[in-house]
Amino acid sequence: MKIWIKFLIGIASGIILSLVIPSQWGGDLFSYLSELFINIGRYAIFPLVFFSMIMAINDLKSDKKILKTFGLIFLYIIGFAVVFIIIGVLSVILFSPERIVINTEQAEQVHMPGVKETLLNAFPKNVFTAFVGSPDILLPIIILAIVIGANLSFDRNITRPVSQLSDSLSRIFYQINSYVNEVYGIALIAITVNLIFSLTNQQMGIFEKDTDFSQFFIVLSIDTAIILFGVFPGLLYLFGERKNPFKWLYAVLGPALIAFITGDEFLSMGTVIKHGNENMGIPRKIGTPVYTMFALFGRAGTAMVTSVSVILFLKSKSNLDITFEAVILIMALSFLISFILYSSPGTGALTAISLLGIFYGRDTNENFLMLKKIAPILMSFGVLLDMATSIFTSFLISLQYGYKPKTDIRDFI
Numbered sequence: 548m549k550i551w552i553k554f555l556i557g558i559a560s561g562i563i564l565s566l567v568i569p570s571q572w573g574g575d576l577f578s579y580l581s582e583l584f585i586n587i588g589r590y591a592i593f594p595l596v597f598f599s600m601i602m603a604i605n606d607l608k609s610d611k612k613i614l615k616t617f618g619l620i621f622l623y624i625i626g627f628a629v630v631f632i633i634i635g636v637l638s639v640i641l642f643s644p645e646r647i648v649i650n651t652e653q654a655e656q657v658h659m660p661g662v663k664e665t666l667l668n669a670f671p672k673n674v675f676t677a678f679v680g681s682p683d684i685l686l687p688i689i690i691l692a693i694v695i696g697a698n699l700s701f702d703r704n705i706t707r708p709v710s711q712l713s714d715s716l717s718r719i720f721y722q723i724n725s726y727v728n729e730v731y732g733i734a735l736i737a738i739t740v741n742l743i744f745s746l747t748n749q750q751m752g753i754f755e756k757d758t759d760f761s762q763f764f765i766v767l768s769i770d771t772a773i774i775l776f777g778v779f780p781g782l783l784y785l786f787g788e789r790k791n792p793f794k795w796l797y798a799v800l801g802p803a804l805i806a807f808i809t810g811d812e813f814l815s816m817g818t819v820i821k822h823g824n825e826n827m828g829i830p831r832k833i834g835t836p837v838y839t840m841f842a843l844f845g846r847a848g849t850a851m852v853t854s855v856s857v858i859l860f861l862k863s864k865s866n867l868d869i870t871f872e873a874v875i876l877i878m879a880l881s882f883l884i885s886f887i888l889y890s891s892p893g894t895g896a897l898t899a900i901s902l903l904g905i906f907y908g909r910d911t912n913e914n915f916l917m918l919k920k921i922a923p924i925l926m927s928f929g930v931l932l933d934m935a936t937s938i939f940t941s942f943l944i945s946l947q948y949g950y951k952p953k954t955d956i957r958d959f960i
Contacts, residue, residue, distance in 0.1 A: 550822075550960050551801040553732030558808055561739025570744040581741035584734035588727060588814040593685065595720035595820070597692045599835040601713040604696025606832040613697070616944065620837055623940045624845040628885055631774065631851035631932065632878050638770050639858050684890050685813065689839055717831070724817045731805070731818075739808055745923055760921050766855055767928045774932060779939050786946055798826035798952075798959055799938050806934040810926035812842045812892035815934045822938070826959045828952035829941045837944060841937035843889040846899075848932020850885035852925050853899040854878055856918055877903070895933075896925040 607613045670690070671677055677687035695713075699706040780792035788794075802822050806815040816838050823829040823838070857877050861869050884899045891898040900918055918925065942952075 554804040557732035557735030558739050561736040565740045565743040570747055574744050577737050577741040580737035591720045591723040592813050592817050595724050597688050598713045598717035600692035601696040602717055603832040603835040604693050605699045619944055620840045627847040627936050628850050628882050631847040632854050635770050635851035635855040638766050683892055686889055725821055728821050802934050806931045807927045810930045816842050819938050827942055829945050833945050834941045837941035838937050844886050846885040846888050846933050847936050849895040849929035850881045852896045852929040854881040896929040897922045
C-alpha cells in the first residue's frame, strides 16, 4: 500500500473518531498520544541529518560544489520568500473584503524563544553539548556536521574509518526513518483527533457572528493553490520538465499530508527525505543540505502566512490604518523574521506573528495573540508550503546538476 494512502486512512480515521469521542472525555489522552507520536516521528531525525550532512559535505567538497550548492540554496530561500510574501499580500488585496470581524479580547501570551541565546548555543563552548541541547534547535548539530564533513579529505587513509562509519550510520538511521514512515499512519489517528480537539477547545468561531476567521482560511487556501499548482509547475516548465510538470505533486503527497496535519518542520523533514530519495531520485549530497537549510532558514511559507495574517488582522481593526508604507513594512519584517525561526519547528507562524506584534507595541501584540485561536491552521499552511518548497528546491538543484528522476510514477512509495 502506498504510504500516502496509509497517511490518508489514518487522518480519515482520526476525523471520524473525533466526531464519536467527546473532547471532554479524551482530550488529555489524545493530547498525550499526539505529543508522544510526534516525538517518535522525530526520534531518528537529528542523527539521520547529522551523519547524512557529514557525507553530503564530504561528497560536495570532492566535487568542488560546496559553495555553489549553498549559494543556490540561499538564493532559492530568499527568492521564494519574496515571491510568496508578494503573492500573499496581493491575495489579501484582491480576495478579501475591506473589513473582517474579530473579537479582540485579550489572549494568553505566547512564550518567545531567546534569539541571542539560540545564536550562542550554535557555537557552544563545549562541542559535545550540541548533542544534549534543546530538541528544537538543530543548528549547532548541523554546524558540527559541516565542520567534520569539510575536514574528511585532508588524509583519506586517516579519515576513511570516520567516513565509513558516518555513511553506515546515515544509512542505518535512514532505515529507521523509513520504518517510521511506513507505520506512521497509525500515529496520525491520534494526532488528527488532537488537532480537531484543540481547534474545538480554542472555539475558533470560523463562522460566528462576533468572530469571523473564515477569511484567513479562504485566502491561505487560495495562496497555497496558486503556489502548488501555478508557481512550482511553471518553474519546472521553464527548467525543461515540460512533459508533466505536475508529476512531482503526486511524489510529495505523503509529506504534504504529514506537514499539514502535524505542523512540525522537523517531523515533516523525515518524510521529505524518504520521498525525495525514493520518488524523485534526489541524491543525499543535494537533498540533505537543502532540506536542512530550508528547515532552519527557508520558511517562505511561514513568512507568507505571517504577512497575510497580520494584514488581515489589522484590516479588522477600525483604529489601525493600512497604508502602502505599512504593507511594505509588514512584508519586510515577515521576510526578516522568517530567518530567525530555527528554534520554532512547531510554532513558526505563531512565533513570527508574535514577534511582529511586539514591533507594533504591547497593546497591538496582545490583540495579535487572538490569532492563537487559529494557530494550528496557520502553522499547518506554513509548514505545508515550507515542506513543499524545500523538496521542490532540491528537485530544481538536482535538475541543474544533471540528475534525473528514474522512478516511474507507478512505483512511487
